[in-house]
Amino acid sequence: MELIGSLIWLLAGVGIFIVGMNFMGDALEKSAGSGMKKFLGKISNNRFSGVGVGAGVTAIIQSSSATSVMVIGLVNAGVMTLMQATPIIMGANIGTTITGVLVALKNDIFNMIMYLLAFAGVMMGFAKKEKVKLFGSLFSGLGLIFVGLEVMSSEQAFGNQLVKDLFTGIFSTINFPLLLILVGVIFTALIQSSSAATGVVITMVGAGVIELDLALFIVLGANIGTCVTALLASMGAQANAKRVALIHFAFNTIGTAVFATVIWIFKDQMVEILKSFFPNDADPMSLQMRVSAFHVIFNVTTTFLLLPFVKPLVEFSKVVIRDKETAEETRTLKYVDDRILAMPSVALGQVKREMNYMLDLVEQNISLSFRSLEKGSNEHGAQIAENEAVIDFTNSALTKFLIKLSASVERSDEAVIGSYFHVLNDLERIGDHAENFYEIGAEMREKELSFSDAAKQELKELCDTVGQMFVISKDAFENLNVKHLTELTALEEKTDEMKRTLTARHFARLAEGNCSVDHSPYFSSVVVGLERVADHLVNVGYSIMNPTGSQQEVNHHKKI
Numbered sequence: 001m002e003l004i005g006s007l008i009w010l011l012a013g014v015g016i017f018i019v020g021m022n023f024m025g026d027a028l029e030k031s032a033g034s035g036m037k038k039f040l041g042k043i044s045n046n047r048f049s050g051v052g053v054g055a056g057v058t059a060i061i062q063s064s065s066a067t068s069v070m071v072i073g074l075v076n077a078g079v080m081t082l083m084q085a086t087p088i089i090m091g092a093n094i095g096t097t098i099t100g101v102l103v104a105l106k107n108d109i110f111n112m113i114m115y116l117l118a119f120a121g122v123m124m125g126f127a128k129k130e131k132v133k134l135f136g137s138l139f140s141g142l143g144l145i146f147v148g149l150e151v152m153s154s155e156q157a158f159g160n161q162l163v164k165d166l167f168t169g170i171f172s173t174i175n176f177p178l179l180l181i182l183v184g185v186i187f188t189a190l191i192q193s194s195s196a197a198t199g200v201v202i203t204m205v206g207a208g209v210i211e212l213d214l215a216l217f218i219v220l221g222a223n224i225g226t227c228v229t230a231l232l233a234s235m236g237a238q239a240n241a242k243r244v245a246l247i248h249f250a251f252n253t254i255g256t257a258v259f260a261t262v263i264w265i266f267k268d269q270m271v272e273i274l275k276s277f278f279p280n281d282a283d284p285m286s287l288q289m290r291v292s293a294f295h296v297i298f299n300v301t302t303t304f305l306l307l308p309f310v311k312p313l314v315e316f317s318k319v320v321i322r323d324k325e326t327a328e329e330t331r332t333l334k335y336v337d338d339r340i341l342a343m344p345s346v347a348l349g350q351v352k353r354e355m356n357y358m359l360d361l362v363e364q365n366i367s368l369s370f371r372s373l374e375k376g377s378n379e380h381g382a383q384i385a386e387n388e389a390v391i392d393f394t395n396s397a398l399t400k401f402l403i404k405l406s407a408s409v410e411r412s413d414e415a416v417i418g419s420y421f422h423v424l425n426d427l428e429r430i431g432d433h434a435e436n437f438y439e440i441g442a443e444m445r446e447k448e449l450s451f452s453d454a455a456k457q458e459l460k461e462l463c464d465t466v467g468q469m470f471v472i473s474k475d476a477f478e479n480l481n482v483k484h485l486t487e488l489t490a491l492e493e494k495t496d497e498m499k500r501t502l503t504a505r506h507f508a509r510l511a512e513g514n515c516s517v518d519h520s521p522y523f524s525s526v527v528v529g530l531e532r533v534a535d536h537l538v539n540v541g542y543s544i545m546n547p548t549g550s551q552q553e554v555n556h557h558k559k560i
Helices: 002-041 047-061 064-076 082-095 097-104 108-124 130-152 161-173 177-191 194-206 212-225 227-234 239-265 267-277 284-320 338-342 344-375 381-405 411-446 453-479 485-512 517-542 551-559
Strands: none
Touching (some): 002 130, 064 082, 064 194, 082 097, 082 239, 082 284, 097 194, 130 194, 177 194, 194 212, 212 267, 212 284, 338 344, 338 381, 344 381, 344 517, 485 517
8 A cells, every 4th residue: 555655646746747847848938939930940051050059949948849840840831941950850859958957956955946936936827917927837837847856756756665666676677778768768758758758767766766777778768759749740741841750750769779789788888987977876966967967968979970961861751751743743822922922012912812712612612512412422522622632732832821921021911911820720621621521421322321301401501501601701801891790600609509409300300210320420420510610711701800710809809
């Protein structure tokens, strides 16, 4: 029972530590993230400056994963090249070592200061000013990191002899280097923070739970595990963005392989070198600093070993992730190209024309897909697929163009660009719903299912209501017409009510035996999908009054 209690205490400490990391990281990213992103976007082709920028940005926002995700976004938008991105990713690994150094430096006086900082941060959270609240989150997060560390290293957790014996036994069983690296990979992938994983390992070494030579391999694994966030962020992105994530993974894996081999062969020498830096075996801080120093040495050395090989890494990523030869490669926007970036006001007008065209395609696809669903035919499948391809391309290409354009527009036009980003997202989502409707119809045809006449009539009424909303949203967006926005709101509320009514009627038909259970998921999916289309159309209409398209925010500002 004592062991279970200590393990629970230990898990609580790890949880508090991770929450503190997230609090601090989120606060730093909110306060500095947008500026860092713009700074990253202006990076030069100098490799050393790229490493410096990557290290600096990561040290500020305390997350190599966040830096990697930002870089992936910039590469995906065409703002940054792979050659520029790779040194930044390398530098991010150096910047993330700051957390480990802070963790290793903890002592009683330092801890007390951090606890007071946590309390001050909580108090600042009650302030009215957002900036004060933001700093409060930063302070409370930083303080919670050390509260978590103290809980982990306390007598109830790692300080308990039963816990020490348990972990000593575990690590004596899995003391094979590759298994230890795998432990680091999995643990870091689960919590998605190499800084947090390294902090836990540093605390374990300081508490005497794990030997230094074993801890080094886990730290190496943590550097591979941190790539998971970037790999997830690259899913669904363009080829170059996926290549950034692959380069990040390859870089850390190569570095880990080199250092693991060296430590494996020269383990005793490596341990003695680290001990010579911090010789006091009786001082927990000295024990912890050995791991932290290794973390710094590993990332700095790996960066400067592989920095001359940036080009081969980029070429390797291109071999593994090839460009797809599709029709999309030959697509171009109808009204927009980069030559008009020098004329921001003209460019904004052309973007509006392109978005109007995209809105027409989205409306056409909703109509065609519902017609195919209603008739149980596939005659419009090719047209829907072609329109969807154009919609996806337009969304991607216009997003890139707007990112480039945002650097040169007047401050008064920044809100317009912000609203365009939101409208593009709404239109792309409506297009996805249209494609889903067609796929539902195709699956029903394959299973020889069809809706009852009553169900078809109900769906048609809901679709007609959505059609009315299209007319108002298009008029509002294209002509900046606010006259019918209240009607748009009323129609959206009507779709909400119809969704509830149609769902109730459907279940009634099921209960009476007038409808098969096989039809249920398809009917529900169409109803929910149309209701969500209505939500997106409200956002499109209200985007002319509020950049996010939120009618609630518009109503709030009206009251003020």
